[in-house]
Amino acid sequence: xxxxxxxxxxxxxxxxxxxxxxxxxxxxxxxxxxxxxxxxxxxxxxxxxxxxxxxxxxxxxxxxxxxxxxxxxxxxxxxxxxxxxxxxxxxxxxxxxxxxxxxxxxxxxxxxxxxxxxxxxxxxxxxxxxxxxxxxxxxxxxxxxxxxxxxxxxxxxxxxxxxxxxxxxxxxxxxxxxxxxxxxxxxxxxxxxxxxxxxxxxxxxxxxxxxxxxxxxxxxxxxxxxxxxxxxxxxxxxxxxxxxxxxxxxxxxxxxxxxxxxxxxxxxxxxxxxxxxxxxxxxxxxxxxxxxxxxxxxxxxxxxxxxxxxxxxxxxxxxxxxxxxxxxxxxxxxxxxxxxxxxxxxxxxxxxxxxxxxxxxxxxxxxxxxxxxxxxxxxxxxxxxxxxxxxxxxxxxxxxxxxxxxxxxxxxxxxxxxxxxxxxxxxxxxxxx
Amino acid sequence: xxxxxxxxxxxxxxxxxxxxxxxxxxxxxxxxxxxxxxxxxxxxxxxxxxxxxxxxxxxxxxxxxxxxxxxxxxxxxxxxxxxxxxxxxxxxxxxxxxxxxxxxxxxxxxxxxxxxxxxxxxxxxxxxxxxxxxxxxxxxxxxxxxxxxxxxxxxxxxxxxxxxxxxxxxxxxxxxxxxxxxxxxxxxxxxxxxxxxxxxxxxxxxxxxxxxxxxxxxxxxxxxxxxxxxxxxxxxxxxxxxxxxxxxxxxxxxxxxxxxxxxxxxxxxxxxxxxxxxxxxxxxxxxxxxxxxxxxxxxxxxxxxxxxxxxxxxxxxxxxxxxxxxxxxxxxxxxx
Numbered sequence: 001x002x003x004x005x006x007x008x009x010x011x012x013x014x015x016x017x018x019x020x021x022x023x024x025x026x027x028x029x030x031x032x033x034x035x036x037x038x039x040x041x042x043x044x045x046x047x048x049x050x051x052x053x054x055x056x057x058x059x060x061x062x063x064x065x066x067x068x069x070x071x072x073x074x075x076x077x078x079x080x081x082x083x084x085x086x087x088x089x090x091x092x093x094x095x096x097x098x099x100x101x102x103x104x105x106x107x108x109x110x111x112x113x114x115x116x117x118x119x120x121x122x123x124x125x126x127x128x129x130x131x132x133x134x135x136x137x138x139x140x141x142x143x144x145x146x147x148x149x150x151x152x153x154x155x156x157x158x159x160x161x162x163x164x165x166x167x168x169x170x171x172x173x174x175x176x177x178x179x180x181x182x183x184x185x186x187x188x189x190x191x192x193x194x195x196x197x198x199x200x201x202x203x204x205x206x207x208x209x210x211x212x213x214x215x216x217x218x219x220x221x222x223x224x225x226x227x228x229x230x231x232x233x234x235x236x237x238x239x240x241x242x243x244x245x246x247x248x249x250x251x252x253x254x255x256x257x258x259x260x261x262x263x264x265x266x267x268x269x270x271x272x273x274x275x276x277x278x279x280x281x282x283x284x285x286x287x288x289x290x291x292x293x294x295x296x297x298x299x300x301x302x303x304x305x306x307x308x309x310x311x312x313x314x315x316x317x318x319x320x321x322x323x324x325x326x327x328x329x330x331x332x333x334x335x336x337x338x339x340x341x342x343x344x345x346x347x348x349x350x351x352x353x354x355x356x357x358x359x360x361x362x363x364x365x366x367x368x369x370x371x372x373x374x375x376x377x378x379x380x381x382x383x384x385x386x387x388x389x390x391x392x393x394x395x396x397x398x399x400x401x402x403x404x405x406x407x408x409x410x411x412x413x414x415x416x417x418x419x420x421x422x423x424x425x426x427x428x429x430x431x432x433x
Numbered sequence: 434x435x436x437x438x439x440x441x442x443x444x445x446x447x448x449x450x451x452x453x454x455x456x457x458x459x460x461x462x463x464x465x466x467x468x469x470x471x472x473x474x475x476x477x478x479x480x481x482x483x484x485x486x487x488x489x490x491x492x493x494x495x496x497x498x499x500x501x502x503x504x505x506x507x508x509x510x511x512x513x514x515x516x517x518x519x520x521x522x523x524x525x526x527x528x529x530x531x532x533x534x535x536x537x538x539x540x541x542x543x544x545x546x547x548x549x550x551x552x553x554x555x556x557x558x559x560x561x562x563x564x565x566x567x568x569x570x571x572x573x574x575x576x577x578x579x580x581x582x583x584x585x586x587x588x589x590x591x592x593x594x595x596x597x598x599x600x601x602x603x604x605x606x607x608x609x610x611x612x613x614x615x616x617x618x619x620x621x622x623x624x625x626x627x628x629x630x631x632x633x634x635x636x637x638x639x640x641x642x643x644x645x646x647x648x649x650x651x652x653x654x655x656x657x658x659x660x661x662x663x664x665x666x667x668x669x670x671x672x673x674x675x676x677x678x679x680x681x682x683x684x685x686x687x688x689x690x691x692x693x694x695x696x697x698x699x700x701x702x703x704x705x706x707x708x709x710x711x712x713x714x715x716x717x718x719x720x721x722x723x724x725x726x727x728x729x730x731x732x733x734x735x736x737x738x739x740x741x742x743x744x745x746x747x748x749x750x751x752x753x754x755x756x757x758x759x760x761x762x763x764x765x766x767x768x769x
Contacts, residue, residue, distance in 0.1 A: 190475040194752070198745065198748070205742050206743075209740060404566070408562035418551070423532070
């Protein structure tokens with residue numbers, strides 16, 4: 001394989017953009033952009049698996065990201081003992097009852113002969129089951145939320161190292177993807193889009209409302225970190241000596257070092273994932289996936305189970321998004337359910353995938369970093385543009401309105417980029433080979 | 434036990450709001466279903482088309498209000514509505530020409546059209562926020578109530594009040610007129626018949642000399658009208674906020690799919706199914722039940738099945754059930 005100078009050039013250009021930010025603005029900002037860019041790249045990678053390998057349209061990226069965020073809380077926060085003794089086991093029991101009701105309903109549906117009796121039995125079972133579940137669940141939740149509501153009021157997590165939360169986030173997302181895929185795959189392609197849109201809204205609604213799980217809109221702050229705290233670095237004599245020996249200010253250096261630590265971790269995850277997906281794409285399995293994508297009928301005629309393979313890739317891709325979601329919450333150090341906006345998470349990631357080059361893993365990575373870079377930098381640019389446009393205007397409501405709405409330029413720009421790339425360069429920056 | 438009060442409370446909190454909401458959803462779902470039937474893709478930009486149309490109506494309403502115009506008990510927005518429809522129609526025809534026409538010509542997969550519609554959604558969302566801002570806008574004027582809860586209590590002597598907001602009445606009446614016009618158009622006029630023919634069998638329609646571009650253009654105009662009307666009615670009844678309109682996408686899609694994508698009658702039925710389930714599942718039944726059952730059985734809790742924040746879960750659950758058991762919807766829409 002010849003060395004592809006064009007692609008190397010593209011990545012180098014992105015590197016230069018970030019280095020330029022470091023030189024001209026600040027290294028702190030450059031690393032902030034790089035870290036979120038790496039996370040975005042992983043999200044784009046996951047979405048690219050679904051879209052590029054299989055042609056599945058997932059509009060619920062926000063939901064899978066949010067599940068990853070939840071995973072950080074349930075894995076890494078120390079358990080709240082009082083809340084557990086107040087109602088922890090009761091909640092778990094209630095959830096088991098709920099699960100049992102659903103499984104029971106499925107069994108009734110499968111075992112009984114179709115007809116009015118079955119419908120009635122099913123309905124009666126579900127209604128009774130629902131009320132039993134609520135009767136068990138509600139008091140337990142109230143008991144938990146009453147425990148020290150100002151700072152706790154939730155069950156806490158398992159108290160495990162925060163790195164473990166990343167695979168857990170993948171697992172949670174994979175579970176949700178399984179449920180959705182089972183329902184919507186095999187039907188027409190739009191249905192998956194609508195179903196994923198729905199589930200992501202519901203996941204976020206759940207995060208906002210189930211206070212016993214992740215404190216809802218009260219947020220969980222102070223999540224543990226996989227890297228040292230800036231303040232600890234500043235207090236360690238060795239670090240201060242080292243910083244002074246290279247002639248830097250210990251305070252700002254500590255922030256940069258911490259961010260570099262994150263960047264190293266994220267880069268490692270990204271490289272492992274991209275290596276795995278490249279290997280998968282070149283394996284017989286990858287050839288089969290592309291064959292299915294390009295011609296489902298032919299692949300089915302060759303004996304491939306299209307729906308099953310679609311389910312598989314949908315779960316895998318969503319798991320990758322879940323991992324990225326967990327990494328993002330780790331980076332933020334807090335879970336804020338209200339910050340999950342579909343335009344920011346779902347549709348921005350789509351722009352990344354399309355601009356980068358659908359069907360190409362490197363393209364998705366490039367798109368993730370590039371689009372994130374512009375997403376951060378367009379806002380000051382938009383503000384500057386608006387300042388320029390309104391410079392000649394006299395003071396008045398129109399001017400202040402235009403200045404105030406500059407922030408919304410981003411949505412507009414991103415939509416425009418998406419439409420233009422889709423229309424004129426549908427194969428993206430790095431096309432599929 | 435007090436059946437009469439129970440019925441009044443039920444109407445006040447469930448039946449009337451759900452009727453109004455259902456009419457708004459039905460109009461929205463009609464737009465989605467028409468696009469699906471004729472252009473064969475799920476239009477994700479529909480929610481934002483609604484918000485764009487409503488925004489134009491609001492701007493004209495403000496203009497008329499600044500002139501001192503008033504329709505007495507009716508909201509001025511009704512007067513602004515035709516202008517909103519016209520501008521929205523220009524907008525969707527423009528997007529069709531700039532965006533969708535190309536993908537139709539190259540016969541792209543439907544999913545690519547869906548993606549393009551997401552791009553359009555982004556842009557529209559940005560435009561609306563740029564022009565009117567992301568905040569809440571209340572533009573209803575005229576009489577607020579046809580009759581208030583107090584009027585009703587005095588008139589009937591019941592303990593429970595029943596209020597009918599004028600916006601609710603306007604919503605239901607407008608929706609009925611629009612739906613009647615639409616069905617008359619689809620079933621009786623030559624253009625409407627050619628639209629249905631194109632939707633049923635594209636090849637046969639083309640062979641019979643139906644001009645596809647004309648059918649598409651008329652569909653967009655009708656959809657723009659439906660979107661602007663649905664959006665304005667929703668905004669009058671509740672309030673206008675761009676993000677809420679984006680979120681309406683889910684119940685609207687659910688309505689269209691529950692009824693059967695591509696089936697206008699199904700869209701209307703679906704809208705009401707979704708609206709009634711949403712309101713009934715998130716309503717706290719305590720009051721109604723207290724009136725019905727003997728005093729000793731009166732419930733302690735609120736008897737709310739799900740908190741109102743989960744209203745999307747209701748449309749979603751119905752959507753999933755329909756997809757599992759009857760993917761073509763109640764009225765046998767298109768399955769492929």
